[in-house]
Amino acid sequence: MSVRHLAIVGLGLIGGSFARALRAAGEVGRIFGYDPDPQRCDDAQRLGIVDAVYETAADAVRDADLVLLAVPVLHTGEALQACLGSLRDGAIVTDVGSTKQSVLRDVAAVCGGLPAWFVAGHPIAGTEKSGVANSLTDLFRQHRVILTPHDGQDAQARARVAQLWQAVGARVVEMDAAAHDAIFAATSHLPHVLAFSFVDMLDRLDHAADIFPNAGGGFRDFTRIASSSPQMWHDVVRANADAVGGLLDRQIEELQRIRQLMRDARWDEIRELFARSRAARERYLAQIE
CATH class of the missing domain: 3.40.50.720 (NAD(P)-binding Rossmann-like Domain)
Structure with missing residues (x-):
């Protein structure tokens, strides 16, 4: 004991x-x-x-x-x-x-x-x-x-x-505390911000009542962490606001870039982005011990 x-x-x-x-x-x-x-x-x-x-x-x-x-x-x-x-x-x-x-x-x-x-x-x-x-x-x-x-x-x-x-x-x-906070801003804190924000955005749409009953497995996978404790995640994001905010700025820029690609009908580039992302995720998953 x-x-x-x-x-x-x-x-x-x-x-x-x-x-x-x-x-x-x-x-x-x-x-x-x-x-x-x-x-x-x-x-x-x-x-x-x-x-x-x-x-x-x-x-x-x-x-x-x-x-x-x-x-x-x-x-x-x-x-x-x-x-x-x-x-x-x-x-x-x-x-x-x-x-x-x-x-x-x-x-x-x-x-x-x-x-x-x-x-x-x-x-x-x-x-x-x-x-x-x-x-x-x-x-x-x-x-x-x-x-x-x-x-x-x-x-x-x-x-x-x-x-x-x-x-x-x-x-x-x-690991060093600063390194920890930078890593988990990327792998945990920002994803929770995105999930909470995404669900809240959908819930405020005029046809929200039709969206949620028709959601499939992908929606459940992506939004699962939006069921987490609001108080806990408020505290986490507030405590690590600089690191999370910097990554959020970069994510917003990336979404704006994708939106421009869609406006310009540059579909090959979007497919390449999706392919890079899939390959990166598979590569990193293979490294997890």
């Missing part, structure tokens, strides 16, 4: 799945939870995901060896502040936020610098569902978890967090 007492602050999909996975792997003793949503607290206890829930984050973390902050990314600092006075000596705190520069800034602001016991992390796993009731034991299996160590990082804390993610089937990699 790697963790005697685990505290989950934020009983959502990721926090609940981490608790389930660690328990299934035999890596945790008792699990305590806190969430401001009473329904999530009830669900977590009813499903046996946690052993106890508390009315405050401070009470939930008081006896924890490891604290997981699984809250919308702009609330990371607030969640840590609520816990700070109750952390026991030797406790490790880690997070699951989708942006890492903002998390490190917020943690440093709360603590007056980046503490050695804080390990910044991001599991590259999830579904369009939210809430602890939708958590899954195998959510992280064969998925990457990114750790973004800081200069003052305690090596043992980093190794312990990495070991726990590995114990639930994840592959741990490390």
Whole structure:
């Protein structure tokens, strides 16, 4: 058993799945939870995901060896502040936020610098569902978890967090926080903006009532992530606004270029663009480990 007492602050999909996975792997003793949503607290206890829930984050973390902050990314600092006075000596705190520069800034602001016991992390796993009731034991299996160590990082804390993610089937990699945010602006954050925007645009058309009932598999594939948590993705895009905004500008330029090709009836160039895109996607998919 790697963790005697685990505290989950934020009983959502990721926090609940981490608790389930660690328990299934035999890596945790008792699990305590806190969430401001009473329904999530009830669900977590009813499903046996946690052993106890508390009315405050401070009470939930008081006896924890490891604290997981699984809250919308702009609330990371607030969640840590609520816990700070109750952390026991030797406790490790880690997070699951989708942006890492903002998390490190917020943690440093709360603590007056980046503490050695804080390990910044991001599991590259999830579904369009939210809430602890939708958590899954195998959510992280064969998925990457990114750790973004800081200069003052305690090596043992980093190794312990990495070991726990590995114990639930994840592959741990490390990278610089700025590199992380640039990569995931492209592969995750911008796609969510596009999906949300596309569905909203269709919903405002005069004939929207006829569009959605006739949508096929391609529509469902492209728009699946528009069913994700609006609050979570608002926070992610806001926290990584510079990187997402720069890519969005480039995407708008690309769409305008395609629109001009259509106006000019340059259909061969459009077919070539589609062919390049298909080849690139197949090539990159083959590289995913």
